[in-house]
Amino acid sequence: xxxxxxxxxxxxxxxxxxxxxxxxxxxxxxxxxxxxxxxxxxxxxxxxxxxxxxxxxxxxxxxxxxxxxxxxxxxxxxxxxxxxxxxxxxxxxxxxxxxxxxxxxxxxxxxxxxxxxxxxxxxxxxxxxxxxxxxxxxxxxxxxxxxxxxxxxxxxxxxxxxxxxxxxxxxxxxxxxxxxxxxxxxxxxxxxxxx
Amino acid sequence: xxxxxxxxxxxxxxxxxxxxxxxxxxxxxxxxxxxxxxxxxxxxxxxxxxxxxxxxxxxxxxxxxxxxxxxxxxxxxxxxxxxxxxxxxxxxxxxxxxxxxxxxxxxxxxxxxxxxxxxxxxxxxxxxxxxxxxxxxxxxxxxxxxxxxxxxxxxxxxxxxxxxxxxxxxxxxxxxxxxxxxxxxxxxxxxxxxx
DNA sequence: TTAATAACGTGACTTAAATCACTACCCTGA
DNA sequence: TCAGGGTAGTGATTTAAGTCACGTTATTAA
Numbered sequence: 001x002x003x004x005x006x007x008x009x010x011x012x013x014x015x016x017x018x019x020x021x022x023x024x025x026x027x028x029x030x031x032x033x034x035x036x037x038x039x040x041x042x043x044x045x046x047x048x049x050x051x052x053x054x055x056x057x058x059x060x061x062x063x064x065x066x067x068x069x070x071x072x073x074x075x076x077x078x079x080x081x082x083x084x085x086x087x088x089x090x091x092x093x094x095x096x097x098x099x100x101x102x103x104x105x106x107x108x109x110x111x112x113x114x115x116x117x118x119x120x121x122x123x124x125x126x127x128x129x130x131x132x133x134x135x136x137x138x139x140x141x142x143x144x145x146x147x148x149x150x151x152x153x154x155x156x157x158x159x160x161x162x163x164x165x166x167x168x169x170x171x172x173x174x175x176x177x178x179x180x181x182x183x184x185x186x187x188x189x190x191x192x193x194x195x
Numbered sequence: 196x197x198x199x200x201x202x203x204x205x206x207x208x209x210x211x212x213x214x215x216x217x218x219x220x221x222x223x224x225x226x227x228x229x230x231x232x233x234x235x236x237x238x239x240x241x242x243x244x245x246x247x248x249x250x251x252x253x254x255x256x257x258x259x260x261x262x263x264x265x266x267x268x269x270x271x272x273x274x275x276x277x278x279x280x281x282x283x284x285x286x287x288x289x290x291x292x293x294x295x296x297x298x299x300x301x302x303x304x305x306x307x308x309x310x311x312x313x314x315x316x317x318x319x320x321x322x323x324x325x326x327x328x329x330x331x332x333x334x335x336x337x338x339x340x341x342x343x344x345x346x347x348x349x350x351x352x353x354x355x356x357x358x359x360x361x362x363x364x365x366x367x368x369x370x371x372x373x374x375x376x377x378x379x380x381x382x383x384x385x386x387x388x389x390x
Numbered sequence: 391t392t393a394a395t396a397a398c399g400t401g402a403c404t405t406a407a408a409t410c411a412c413t414a415c416c417c418t419g420a
Numbered sequence: 421t422c423a424g425g426g427t428a429g430t431g432a433t434t435t436a437a438g439t440c441a442c443g444t445t446a447t448t449a450a
Binding site: 138 | 259261265267280281282285286328329331332333336338339340342343375
Binding site for chain 4: 391392393394395396397398399400401402403404405406407408409410411412413414415416417418419420
């Protein structure tokens with residue numbers, strides 16, 4: 001029950017619109033609570049990403065594994081973030097990504113078809129989707145630029161400035177992987193920046 | 196006149212919906228043709244990106260200049276692509292990017308307020324916007340992964356596979372900059388891959 | 391409570407790519 | 421038509437970051 005409050009509040013805040021009682025009923029009908037324990041997978045490489053999840057509690061990461069066994073963390077996510085490989089979710093193709101709980105995780109999940117329903121019938125939900133798309137586009141652009149033109153140190157400083165919660169909450173090897181660095185390099189950067 | 200045909204066709208193809216005559220009238224009212232010669236700027240660092248442009252003919256690139264004078268090319272664009280710094284366009288903040296014509300360029304441009312009108316009143320346009328957002332999200336995700344986990348050579352191969360038009364149409368130094376490489380490195384990669 | 395495992399720190403060495411320097415070949419416009 | 425800026429190729433050198441190896445400190449789970 002109270003799980004849904006977080007989702008309702010989020011939709012209303014992002015969209016700037018109120019949800020009616022029937023909106024809420026519809027959302028509760030189509031979003032299903034799901035719990036994962038730390039290290040369990042929300043999505044595994046090769047599967048189709050049938051569900052998008054709204055994080056009520058906990059955190060997760062999206063990563064790939066290359067042929068040498070290296071893990072690359074593309075996304076970190078926590079409360080009030082959405083969890084999905086959008087390519088697989090939209091196109092229903094097998095995913096190249098893994099999504100793993102970093103802490104015990106509570107999500108509300110829904111299928112693509114159900115999301116389409118919400119977009120059609122719940123104005124606040126549709127507005128929210130547009131705002132999120134804008135925010136994602138902006139964030140992607142920034143991250144792309146950072147990845148391309150910043151040094152390792154600048155990328156770390158950038159992360160500390162824009163997402164200090166990440167640095168506090170996640171282990172350094174995750175942060176390193178998210179920044180596209182080896183854990184050793186991040187360790188050395190941190191040593192230098194503390195002087 | 197015939198400029199608009201390209202836009203109409205594009206909207207109809209992407210959305211899968213037909214435009215009515217009044218839809219077309221509205222689009223022609225709010226999109227303004229603009230021509231730029233090679234090397235002219237569609238957008239300059241520090242300005243607000245007031246317009247979004249649909250490329251009818253020609254090509255352009257979005258790039259930043261860092262404090263050492265290095266240019267980083269974030270986007271390359273050609274016919275049927277949109278031209279804007281979305282962060283600046285949505286939020287009306289000064290941009291950190293430059294958008295420069297790589298060839299003589301013809302665009303149809305429109306303001307944020309006018310786009311909002313189209314989204315509200317032209318169903319095909321609204322559908323198109325959603326499809327584009329999906330595509331952008333997917334493309335961004337792929338590019339981010341490539342930037343993070345691929346070597347220089349793999350990134351070039353990836354580009355040749357996914358965007359062979361780029362490699363044919365743009366000078367190598369642009370391609371190198373787009374891939375986040377020095378032009379010398381790209382030159383050497385090309386030499387090796389031809390053996 | 392204590393093994394076991396994961397996370398972190400640090401030195402030595404390697405490597406991919408950048409930088410610097412120079413040459414050659416274009417286009418293109420006065 | 422030829423001078424000069426833009427573009428590309430290539431060798432020599434440098435450098436940022438990765439890799440390897442090993443020790444230490446936290447966490448976790450039985």
